[in-house]
Amino acid sequence: MPGPKHLILADGAFGPMTSKTANCIIRYQPDQVVGVVDRDTAGRTAADVLGFGGAIPVVASMAEGLGLGPDTILIGIAPVGGRLPEEWRRWLLEAIDAGCDIWSGLHTFLADDPALAERARRRGTAIRDVRRPPPDLDVASGRARDLEPFVIQTVGTDCNVGKMTSQLQLTRVLNERGVRTRFVPTGQTGIFLEGWGIAVDAVVADFIAGAAERITLEGSVEADIVMVEGQGSINHPGYSGVTLGLLHGACPDALILCHEAGRRFIGEFRKDLRFPIPPLADYIRWYEALAAPVAPTRVIAIAMNTQGLDEEAARRACEAAEADTGLPAVDPIRFAIEPLVEAVLAARGRYLESRRTGSVGTR
Amino acid sequence: MPGPKHLILADGAFGPMTSKTANCIIRYQPDQVVGVVDRDTAGRTAADVLGFGGAIPVVASMAEGLGLGPDTILIGIAPVGGRLPEEWRRWLLEAIDAGCDIWSGLHTFLADDPALAERARRRGTAIRDVRRPPPDLDVASGRARDLEPFVIQTVGTDCNVGKMTSQLQLTRVLNERGVRTRFVPTGQTGIFLEGWGIAVDAVVADFIAGAAERITLEGSVEADIVMVEGQGSINHPGYSGVTLGLLHGACPDALILCHEAGRRFIGEFRKDLRFPIPPLADYIRWYEALAAPVAPTRVIAIAMNTQGLDEEAARRACEAAEADTGLPAVDPIRFAIEPLVEAVLAARGRYLESRRTGSVGTR
Numbered sequence: 001m002p003g004p005k006h007l008i009l010a011d012g013a014f015g016p017m018t019s020k021t022a023n024c025i026i027r028y029q030p031d032q033v034v035g036v037v038d039r040d041t042a043g044r045t046a047a048d049v050l051g052f053g054g055a056i057p058v059v060a061s062m063a064e065g066l067g068l069g070p071d072t073i074l075i076g077i078a079p080v081g082g083r084l085p086e087e088w089r090r091w092l093l094e095a096i097d098a099g100c101d102i103w104s105g106l107h108t109f110l111a112d113d114p115a116l117a118e119r120a121r122r123r124g125t126a127i128r129d130v131r132r133p134p135p136d137l138d139v140a141s142g143r144a145r146d147l148e149p150f151v152i153q154t155v156g157t158d159c160n161v162g163k164m165t166s167q168l169q170l171t172r173v174l175n176e177r178g179v180r181t182r183f184v185p186t187g188q189t190g191i192f193l194e195g196w197g198i199a200v201d202a203v204v205a206d207f208i209a210g211a212a213e214r215i216t217l218e219g220s221v222e223a224d225i226v227m228v229e230g231q232g233s234i235n236h237p238g239y240s241g242v243t244l245g246l247l248h249g250a251c252p253d254a255l256i257l258c259h260e261a262g263r264r265f266i267g268e269f270r271k272d273l274r275f276p277i278p279p280l281a282d283y284i285r286w287y288e289a290l291a292a293p294v295a296p297t298r299v300i301a302i303a304m305n306t307q308g309l310d311e312e313a314a315r316r317a318c319e320a321a322e323a324d325t326g327l328p329a330v331d332p333i334r335f336a337i338e339p340l341v342e343a344v345l346a347a348r349g350r351y352l353e354s355r356r357t358g359s360v361g362t363r
Numbered sequence: 364m365p366g367p368k369h370l371i372l373a374d375g376a377f378g379p380m381t382s383k384t385a386n387c388i389i390r391y392q393p394d395q396v397v398g399v400v401d402r403d404t405a406g407r408t409a410a411d412v413l414g415f416g417g418a419i420p421v422v423a424s425m426a427e428g429l430g431l432g433p434d435t436i437l438i439g440i441a442p443v444g445g446r447l448p449e450e451w452r453r454w455l456l457e458a459i460d461a462g463c464d465i466w467s468g469l470h471t472f473l474a475d476d477p478a479l480a481e482r483a484r485r486r487g488t489a490i491r492d493v494r495r496p497p498p499d500l501d502v503a504s505g506r507a508r509d510l511e512p513f514v515i516q517t518v519g520t521d522c523n524v525g526k527m528t529s530q531l532q533l534t535r536v537l538n539e540r541g542v543r544t545r546f547v548p549t550g551q552t553g554i555f556l557e558g559w560g561i562a563v564d565a566v567v568a569d570f571i572a573g574a575a576e577r578i579t580l581e582g583s584v585e586a587d588i589v590m591v592e593g594q595g596s597i598n599h600p601g602y603s604g605v606t607l608g609l610l611h612g613a614c615p616d617a618l619i620l621c622h623e624a625g626r627r628f629i630g631e632f633r634k635d636l637r638f639p640i641p642p643l644a645d646y647i648r649w650y651e652a653l654a655a656p657v658a659p660t661r662v663i664a665i666a667m668n669t670q671g672l673d674e675e676a677a678r679r680a681c682e683a684a685e686a687d688t689g690l691p692a693v694d695p696i697r698f699a700i701e702p703l704v705e706a707v708l709a710a711r712g713r714y715l716e717s718r719r720t721g722s723v724g725t726r
Contacts (some may be wrong), residue, residue, distance in 0.1 A: 142600035205571045206564040208604040234657035237505035241571040241608025336364035
């Protein structure tokens with residue numbers, strides 16, 4: 001069965017640092033991407049612009065893009081100002097007329113746009129707002145701690161440090177080794193990749209943990225290991241509530257702490273209010289202490305993101321993290337992922353043994 | 364200027380343990396309540412049913428209630444099933460016809476009900492859904508830590524332990540002593556009482572801290588002390604995300620830890636999944652540790668809720684909490700509030716001194 005054929009709308013923002021969602025789709029599912037619409041980089045290829053993605057063409061208009069034969073338009077970047085530009089609305093109407101579905105990660109829901117909704121209804125195509133929460137969420141009950149599969153969650157020292165990427169890589173490798181591993185998406189990019197999930201940052205605050213609980217339970221069916229995608233950071237001034245709710249809803253049996261080597265401050269904040277990133281040991285203590293009253297867990301490894309460093313500095317950063325924490329610490333994209341895989345399998349072994357003997361804890 | 368005249372709709376749920384919002388309005392603003400609609404207790408008075416509230420009558424129908432001359436209908440209880448019963452809709456239409464405004468704390472927004480909205484528009488009355496978030500919330504930036512007034516937040520060992528009540532009492536006493544103290548409501552009951560605020564549990568998860576930041580800033584105008592209403596608990600399986608986001612958004616200079624003496628488990632959960640309440644010292648450590656990376660703070664006192672104990676046991680529970688934590692611990696409703704007031708004024712003194720000398724910390 002052939003997969004979907006995506007045309008990615010990234011007009012005005014296609015680039016290594018500006019289109020995270022688009023870039024992840026291109027990195028992980030290049031065979032499902034027929035092209036990218038961006039007037040600024042039109043005429044080049046994904047590889048030219050990003051350094052990966054091969055010959056996927058960048059085109060200057062929706063009409064050109066539709067000529068590449070997509071069946072779905074993916075909107076992974078936010079337009080400036082947050083609202084749907086009139087030009088994008090025209091483009092999306094064109095795409096609907098051509099029979100395409102629309103998948104959107106915007107905060108503004110496209111299915112609520114009367115013009116788009118009416119056109120899609122008449123044409124028989126679908127508009128899927130991946131950040132729209134299910135209508136029937138509940139307050140969490142903590143029952144994910146009873147699950148039989150081994151649940152792993154990533155936690156971070158900040159946003160955008162490699163939580164999803166590390167888990168996608170681990171999921172791939174573990175499945176290759178015959179360990180049935182399921183990635184549970186909690187953000188728009190993961191939902192685009194996997195086709196299901198809940199964007200936990202978009203649910204009503206009372207239901208953060210409830211949403212995490214629901215998708216963790218869904219992801220646990222016929223799985224040996226469940227990889228619940230982490231979000232934010234426990235000390236992030238804006239997003240910490242999402243992080244803690246996710247931790248208490250998913251009740252992970254083990255945590256992988258993700259960190260970008262060299263990053264000194266929580267990102268994307270007012271320059272006059274800088275929030276330093278404390279030592280990794282502080283994060284380990286916080287995450288373990290706060291998880292414990294709902295479901296005890298342990299940090300079992302550090303996934304480093306060393307993208308800003310040369311190879312020698314990257315290796316030294318990983319060694320320093322190992323020395324500071326006593327845990328395996330590697331960059332799973334740049335170096336071997338094996339230490340993370342071994343840490344996961346060893347922790348799962350302890351978990352299965354403790355379930356068998358009725359004792360508690362995974363370490 | 365006479366205050367509003369509320370008729371409280373609490374049909375089927377008026378009682379000491381079942382109508383928290385209604386009861387708070389009756390406790391704090393009895394002069395503004397003309398009556399309660401509840402068929403189960405009709406014919407009695409608020410004092411008969413609750414033990415306080417004096418001669419406020421309970422009546423059996425909206426028609427009777429409207430005869431008491433209200434200008435606003437307050438809906439403070441949730442109907443079974445969460446949806447608006449057809450009978451309530453008829454009652455509310457009657458009240459609108461009589462010229463009343465509607466204030467609702469329901470999750471389902473009444474202003475979105477076409478029949479009610481149309482009738483209110485034609486009659487020129489207002490429907491106010493107090494849990495509806497403002498449309499333009501932002502992600503928090505941590506800037507509440509720069510505020511000049513002394514910001515106090517309550518934190519709890521669970522939901523429904525007396526956070527709002529303690530702060531309302533403190534606010535009243537401090538204002539009587541000439542310290543300009545402003546209560547900042549973060550939940551529906553506080554919003555009913557004060558007429559402003561944001562229900563932080565009802566905002567989109569990304570904006571919990573942003574909502575807390577906004578109302579803390581609003582509450583800081585012409586105030587010496589800002590009392591930000593706490594919500595939930597840091598180890599609550601369902602609501603911890605709201606609690607932590609509120610803490611990081613409000614950036615309090617001091618915390619008051621609230622606890623119900625004798626409560627052993629986090630409330631309102633599945634009986635097969637009981638979450639023990641750990642020692643108070645654990646909570647103090649967690650709240651202080653998690654606040655620190657955004658804005659350092661200290662727990663300065665314990666507000667005990669001893670409603671389930673006899674007087675001797677209540678005094679012993681307060682003494683035990685003092686011994687365990689080294690902090691003043693009293694039930695501010697049952698016993699003297701003075702130790703809490705002194706703790707607040709002393710902490711504010713240290714805060715003002717540290718601002719004057721440029722040093723950090725409130726202890």
